[in-house]
Amino acid sequence: MDQQEELSNAIIDYQVKHHVNDTDLAFASHLSVEKIHAMKTGDGEFTSEEINQLYDYMTTNA
Structure with a gap:
């Protein structure tokens, strides 16, 4: 699984x-x-900064 697919799955799972x-x-x-x-x-x-911002938000609000 590549990084884009991991990001997409993380967003969908969170939603x-x-x-x-x-x-x-x-x-x-x-x-x-x-x-x-x-x-x-x-x-x-x-950007990678925007990706990190989203991951940080999802992790903090899991």
């Missing part, structure tokens, strides 16, 4: 567990909806 959609996760993690969607699909541009 299912906490019953949140892309918009809710974006608002709570202080990232844009477009960034969250791009991370889930592997399309678009996002």
Whole structure:
């Protein structure tokens, strides 16, 4: 499994567990909806800093 697939799965698992959609996760993690969607699909541009910000949020709010 590559890093993109791991990130996508982590986002989806978090959303299912906490019953949140892309918009809710974006608002709570202080990232844009477009960034969250791009991370889930592997399309678009996002930085490693943004990935770390999302992982930090999901870990803290698990």
